[in-house]
Amino acid sequence: MSEELLINVTPRETRVALVENGMLQEVHVERAARRGWYGNIYKGRIVRVLPGMQAAFVEIGLERTAFLHASDIVRAATVEMLTEEGATNAPPPVPPINELVREGQELVVQVIKDPIGSKGARLTTQISIPSRYLVLLPRSRTLGVSARIEDEDERARLKSVVQNFSERNGCGYIVRTNAEGQTSEALAEDVDYLDKAWSQVQARAPAAKVGARLYEDLSLPLRAVRDLMRANIEKVRIDSRETWDRTIAFAQTFMPDQIERIEHYPGERPLFDLYGVEDEIQKALTKEVPLKSGGYLVIDQTEAMTTIDVNTGGYLGHRNLEETVYRTNLEAAQTVARQLRLRNLGGIIIIDFIDMEDDEHKRQVLRTLEKFLARDNAKTTVYAMSPLGLVEMTRKRTTESLARQLTESCPECGGRGVIKTAETVCYEIFREITRAVRQFEARTLLVLASPKVVTRITEEESAAVVELEEFLGKSIRFQAEEQYGQEQYDVVLL
Structure with a gap:
């Protein structure tokens, strides 16, 4: 098993990737404006x-x-x-x-x-x-x-x-x-x-x-060399000459026998692109993780815990249902261990494996999960599989997950992952119009909303608008605002 450490340095951000047999296993990010405090x-x-x-x-x-x-x-x-x-x-x-x-x-x-x-x-x-x-x-x-x-x-x-x-x-x-x-x-x-x-x-x-x-603990490149430099690390490749110089100076003092493995990468093609790391980071920010067999995982990170659901997807197997489920779960166990490291997920983790009847199959899936978790530097504890096929485990977390470091809640949905339908927003607007007329005097009302909502109101809900105008005795106008999100609207009294 060969491993390489890749260190990508830009003026405001440093990233370290651990690549094992050509596959990304870990990513660490440190930004100048927001360095971590762990260890200080x-x-x-x-x-x-x-x-x-x-x-x-x-x-x-x-x-x-x-x-x-x-x-x-x-x-x-x-x-x-x-x-x-x-x-x-x-x-x-x-x-x-x-x-x-x-x-x-x-x-x-x-x-x-x-x-x-x-x-x-x-x-x-x-x-x-x-x-x-x-x-x-x-x-x-x-x-x-x-x-x-x-x-x-x-x-x-x-x-x-x-x-x-x-x-x-x-x-x-x-x-x-x-x-x-x-x-x-x-x-x-x-x-x-x-x-x-x-x-x-x-x-x-x-x-x-x-x-x-x-x-203060060392900067990320030096920490990575200090903590991750193992016998099976073949190369440390750094794309910044200045960081390479500092790393060599550090190695001369603390690990002189490792200097020959630390290289400066001068290539024109970005180092992370060369190893496909950028694509893997983008994939690690999505909820679904495909399995080679045709199955897939769905990973949901919440405040309380992380849940991982295993699905057979398009995998039909070759023998029977039990064998199909077993093979999918075995592959999922390996992939889960890698995803926990790659995404830096921690705290309580619940894995919902596909139900298996055979007790030996359950034991083998659990052993496979534990075997691949053994490569993880973070401490993990895995508990026995429940009758529902759930595996509870914990992984020690000291820093934010990769997703929380690189992303933020969607301003449109506020992190819910869903938004209200145009129909729902239409009926909210009708209620708000009624509320506003009862509280304030106005002859005409102007509603500002997203184009999709305004289209819905003026076409499919036009009859409802006529009824509302007759009921309230007011004139209602609608104006589409391109910059408004689907849930955003304003009722203006004229």
Whole structure:
């Protein structure tokens, strides 16, 4: 399995695409006017404590106050052995929020989830700073090794090396997947970098004003190289000479063995066009996803959850109905895993597979889904298939989905996905005319509406207009306005 990282840079926007065997798997977007806040560390102030929610609202200089839950507030430091999947021991009970913080209190916090929709950013005081091979946990004594490092001897070696660092400086560490096979010297360089980064935060914090940013994560190109550069990444192609220079300088310091894989792309044809990435991004903004078999998925993202419906479409199969459904669901499971990464969908996800009778078929579909989700860097949890063929799962979300980054609600329908028919709007106008005549004196009424609505009124509803004029004793005129949407109209008294 070969992978490539493509980095496209324009003056106001940077995009990173992860392409696997010629197929787009992930897209990350960062705009100069609206960089994300995930991973940044701020000086904050508690503005409101909510005991009923075990949470507090914190001012950190963003448009909306951020959210800090009691479970994300550091208490007594503990030493735990764990993987990135979570602690092996149950955490101690969380004290009441008003015992942990008070209104007006200033504290150092980190953003662990960007503002999404109408919700503010989510914060923690459990600071973590990532580097190439390690994640520093300065307020914890946690020691951990990525669950993706499966060799037990290698896990034990890395755990021993990290233990020495932890004993020396009293901090916790998590060993990242990229650390597999690295020497203790390479890990020690990462420790020095992380120590300096945390020391700068500590030095700035006391004198900083509320809302001051104490630490900012790397820009998107450098983050992508740091986090996504794995053994099977054959090339990193960057279409900006300046960004390439910065990336090479970063690699010389933190990953000198990877420099030869980082290339500058000078071609005239746009890099994303060369790999078909632009077309794939456009497809990722649509609701329907075709399957090779002839079936298709329908993906609906709402505030509460994302639903994915699987349909056989034009796939007729070759044997029987059960086999047709099974094959469609298997292909759908693979496609769903890819679409979740590509669209960066998170939170609660409900997948409505086509009903299957055979229990073994259900197990195979679930295994296929879990197998392809294993490639996802985001943490996912999949639950058993329900009797209705529904699979509930969660995917950790730290930033907005691709659609919410690149699109906005339609001004015509307000995000409903539908608009009122011309007939419906006609009858609304008739009611508004009646309401206006009863409230105000006027001889003539002028109705401004979209051409389609005016055509409907003056042709199919002309008899109704005559009846209304006789009933009200008023003259009614209609004027088409090209710039009006189908639901928009005004009734003017003359």
